[in-house]
Amino acid sequence: MGNVISAFWKGVKYKGGPGHYAFILHRLTGIGVALFLVVHIMDNFVILFGEEAFTEVLHLYANPVMRLLEVFLIFSVAYHAFNGLRVIIVDFWAPNSHVQRALWILVWVVVIPITIVAAWFTLAPIFGLR
Amino acid sequence: MNNKDYGLSKYKYQGGFETWAWFFMRISGVVLLLIAVLHLLLMHVYIQVENITYDVVANRWTGTWGPFWKTYDLALLIFALTHGFNGLRWIVDDYIHRAGWNVFFKALLLVIYLVVIAMGTYTVFSFTG
Numbered sequence: 001m002g003n004v005i006s007a008f009w010k011g012v013k014y015k016g017g018p019g020h021y022a023f024i025l026h027r028l029t030g031i032g033v034a035l036f037l038v039v040h041i042m043d044n045f046v047i048l049f050g051e052e053a054f055t056e057v058l059h060l061y062a063n064p065v066m067r068l069l070e071v072f073l074i075f076s077v078a079y080h081a082f083n084g085l086r087v088i089i090v091d092f093w094a095p096n097s098h099v100q101r102a103l104w105i106l107v108w109v110v111v112i113p114i115t116i117v118a119a120w121f122t123l124a125p126i127f128g129l130r
Numbered sequence: 131m132n133n134k135d136y137g138l139s140k141y142k143y144q145g146g147f148e149t150w151a152w153f154f155m156r157i158s159g160v161v162l163l164l165i166a167v168l169h170l171l172l173m174h175v176y177i178q179v180e181n182i183t184y185d186v187v188a189n190r191w192t193g194t195w196g197p198f199w200k201t202y203d204l205a206l207l208i209f210a211l212t213h214g215f216n217g218l219r220w221i222v223d224d225y226i227h228r229a230g231w232n233v234f235f236k237a238l239l240l241v242i243y244l245v246v247i248a249m250g251t252y253t254v255f256s257f258t259g
Contacts, residue, residue, distance in 0.1 A: 007225045027221065034214035038242065041207065041250040048253060051184040061179060070179060077170055081163040088156050121175050 018104045026083050029076035036073055064126050074118035078111045151216055158213040165206055192259040200254050207250040215243040 014020060043061075047054045060066065086103045089095065095103070173179065177186065190199045222235045 003227055004225050007227060011224070030214070030217045031221070034218055037210055037214055038246050041211075041246050041253070045249045045253050047184065047187060047257060054184045054187075058182060058184075067179075070174065074170055074174060077166060081159075081167055084159045085163060088159065091156070118170075118174060121178060125178075125180060 018101070022083055022086070022104060022107075026080060026087070029080045032076045033073070033080060067122050067126055070122050071115070071119045074122070075111070075115045078114040078118075079107070082107045082110050155213060155216060158209045161205075161209050162213060165202065166210060169202075169206055188257075188259045191254075191257055204251065204254050207247065207254070211243060211247050211250070215239055 012024070016023070043057050046057045061070070086107050089103060090100060173182065190196070191203075218239050219236055222232060222239065226232045226235055
C-alpha cells in the first residue's frame, strides 16, 4: 500500500505545468466515465425485465443529486474527448510550444460552453426553469 | 530545435500488444469523440434524460431504424468499454508495482470487462420489446 501511495504521490508532485494538470484531469475524468459505463450497462440490462422494472431504474436518475452528477458526467466526457484529441495532435505532429499552449486553451474554449449548455438543459428543470 | 528531435518521430514502431493497445486508444478515442459525444447530445440535450422512458428505448431498438441503433449502441458498448478498461489497466500498471497485486487487479478488471460486455451485448441482441 505504501508503494502505491508513493507511486501515486510522485505523479502528483511532479511539476509539469499545464500538460501535467491535463494529464491528471484526463485520468480522473477517465476513471469517472469508466465507472459510470459499468453502472450504465447494468441499468440498461434491466430493460430485459420489463417496463415496470426499467421505469423504476430510470427514476433513480431523476433526483437532483443524480442530475448534478449528470452535468459532471457530460463535462468529464467532453474534457476527456477534447483533451484526448489534443494528446493525439501533440503525439503525431509534435507542434512547437506556442501551438501546444494554444491547443490547451482551445480544449477549454470547447469544453466550457459544452458544460454550460449541458448544465442548463440538465439543471433548469430542477429549479422549475425551462 | 528540429521537430524530429521530439514527439513520436524518434521512436521506431516495434509492434506487439502494447503498441497496438496504444494505437487502439488513439483510434477508438477519435471514434468515441464522434459517437459518444453524439450519444450524449442526443440523450441529454435533444431528448433530455427526464423524457427517456421504456417506450423511447424500445421504439428506437425495434422501429424501422432498429438495426441501425442496435449497431450504434453495440459499437458504443465495445469501443467505450475496451477504451475505458485499457485505460484502467494502464493506471494499475502505473501505480501498483508489486507483481501479485498488479496481476490481481488486472485480472479483476478483465473479469469485470468480460461480464459487463456480455451483459451489454446480451441486452442489445435479446431485446424484442
